[in-house]
Amino acid sequence: MSTGLDLSADYSVVVPTVGRPNLQVLLDALGHATGPRPREVVVVDDRRTASDPLDLPEAPWPLRVLRSGGRGPAAARNTGWRATASEWVAFLDDDVVPGPDWPARLTDDLACLPPGVAASQARLVVPLPAHRRPTDAERGTGGLAGARWITADMAYRRSALEAVDGFDERFPRAYREDADLALRVIEAGYRVVDGRRVTTHPVAASAFLASVRAQRGNADDVLMRQRHGADWRARIGEGPGRLRRHTVTTAAATAAVLFGLRGHRRGAAAAGFLWAGCTAEFALHRILPGPRTAAEVGRMLVTSVAIPPAACAHRIRGEWRHREVRRFRHSRVGRRPRLAPPEDAGLPAAVLFDRDDTLIHDVPYNGDPDAVRPVPAAAAVLGRLRDLGVPVGVVSNQSGVARGLITLEQLAAVNARTEALLGPFGTWQVCVHGEDTGCDCRKPAPGLIEKAAADLGVPVAGCVVIGDTGADVAAAAAAGARGILVPTARTLPAEIAAAPEVAADITEAVRLALGKRGAGEGRS
Known part of the structure; x- marks a missing residue:
């Protein structure tokens, strides 16, 4: 009796989720897409408490729901891929929409890849507003279109995941865990290539202080440096970031307060002037490319004051939390050891x-x-x-x-x-x-x-x-x-x-x- 599975395309799909509404859109798009069907789709519910079951549509392929206990997307993806048995595992985030021929494109991308290729990354498309300039949050999402190695749509070979023991679950949020995995896979001697399939990443509404909360990622940057060395940003194709400027801004604000408490007016004024200048530069850096509406300008002014100290605080927290981490390079053996020969x-x-x-x-x-x-x-x-x-x-x-x-x-x-x-x-x-x-x-x-x-x-x-x-x-x-x-x-x-x-x-x-x-x- 036919099961409806096309095992010639041996892949499974893993979708970590926190119950966002787009999950249904994603699964429905997969269900109607053309091409070889996956061996199975595993949805990993990462909500801490899931009293309400996920409302999932009918699927033309086996569909399982697993729980990962709210430990973050890295843990959720590990839960998912370790529960599958296929040669390839395609990771999709629950806020993307695969194209109408996504299965066909995926299997074309994976066909005949040599054993030395560990992963295939999709091309992400982020639809930004056509009638106005994008907001700061929209530009942040738009940056995903050119990002390297993100698991919004990334297919990994099972043997490569096993070689590096999957995602590092010390990354607690959807930030850097995918780049860390790719670097470790590359350290093990594999290659990561670009595929031709296309996946859409819609822009979702963001909360007023979302950019301030995003500064928690500075703690994860410490883990990246500890694991991959000081050049990790260059290796993933990023610039130096703004942490040094945020440190100067925060130091100036702190000095202004301390001088003021001690009655040193000139010192307080000089430090306050430096803080104001740094904050104004940061705010303008974010305001000028945007729509410049009253609401957007107001949000940028408030969050530009809050972001520098938040970034520094999270960086300090990361330095303390990850102080014992050793660099991955030369400390673990993957498929191809990187140790110096005798x-x-x-x-x-x-x-x-x-x-x-x-x-x-x-x-x-x-x-x-x-x-x-x-x-x-x-x-x-x-x-x-x-x-x-x-x-x-x-x-x-x-x-x-x-x-x-x-x-x-x-x-x-x-x-x-x-x-x-x-x-x-x-x-x-x-x-x-x-x-x-x-x-x-x-x-x-x-x-x-x-x-x-x-x-x-x-x-x-x-x-x-x-x-x-x-x-x-x-x-x-x-x-x-x-x-x-x-x-x-x-x-x-x-x-x-x-x-x-x-x-x-x-x-x-x-x-x-x-x-x-x-x-x-x-x-x-």
Whole structure:
């Protein structure tokens, strides 16, 4: 007897929910969508008390409801995927609406993905008002359309979830838990790719103080830093945030109060002026892109006063709460270990690559992720190193930031695209200073090499640096590492003549790196 299941598309759907009305819309859209049906749909009720059962529509596929006890979306998703048995688990948030051909698009996205791909992310569409500028809250939701790795619609391979033990349930809210999972999966040697399916994320009404309550996420940012290192924002494609500015604003307000209590009028006035200026800048930053209605301006003024101290308070709370957390990198073993190989293995402690014209084709001062194109064989040689357990990293000069030709956000986006195409790197060390600043990190100075080795936890003398300029091999020599030059048309003849080792291409460079431990064993 037919069960109506199409097991050739072996996927299940997991939907964590707190009983929002859109849940019915989502399930109804899935029920009417075309394409191979899921093995089952698991709805995980994460309400603390669920005296009223969820009102669910009739479904053309098996539908289960589980309880997770109000422990947050990370715990709810873990409850859901661990209860399924399919090869793929598609996570959908209860406030999205899948497209009319979502099952067909999903199975197309998952078809023939190699084992090294752990996840496929949908393209989110956020419909913003067409007749006016979006509000601050609407712009916040709109930002989801370009966010990386969010589980509003993300399909994960079961084996990858098992390799990293699923979501980290120390993330108590729908914030950062999805980025943390993706980073851990990438650390384990997998890739996360973009799919072609489209899912709509409607904009819901927000409470007056929603932006103030959202500052609780600053505590979760501490956990991200503790687990993934100081560069975690760049790795997920985000800018630096505003916490430093909020700290200055809060410190100014505190100083104004303290000076006032002690009778220091000038000090209180100066601190108060600084607080007012910082608050006004923050409020204008939020007001100017919006509709500028009286209600929106009033909300922005009130919340712009409240957000900086709230952000700082939650950051302090996070520092205390997560003070014992250790970084994930090099502390757990996934599908491909990231630990340095033993000294007697005849392998380098790590291989560090220049970025432009070594791993990807050089586009001067590139700020466009779509312009990133790996050089031939880059993915293959990186995969070989990862399979051998040799940590890999990137050391790159990017003076375009200092010149004002690209922003830090654009740099982060290009680096993230490089990693998406070539797989995970154990460390990214980038110098954004200009040529004349005298910093100790810009190649040919040794700073980037030394920091990369320290970040990977390996001796710098055991590292091999591969690049296309004399500055790359000079930086390696200055740090006490081994340098291999891979010349391009832009490499100067004098640089080639001075290089201790020269390889015809990146494949030969990695072969040399794996074949010889010392820097003084002859020139190729």
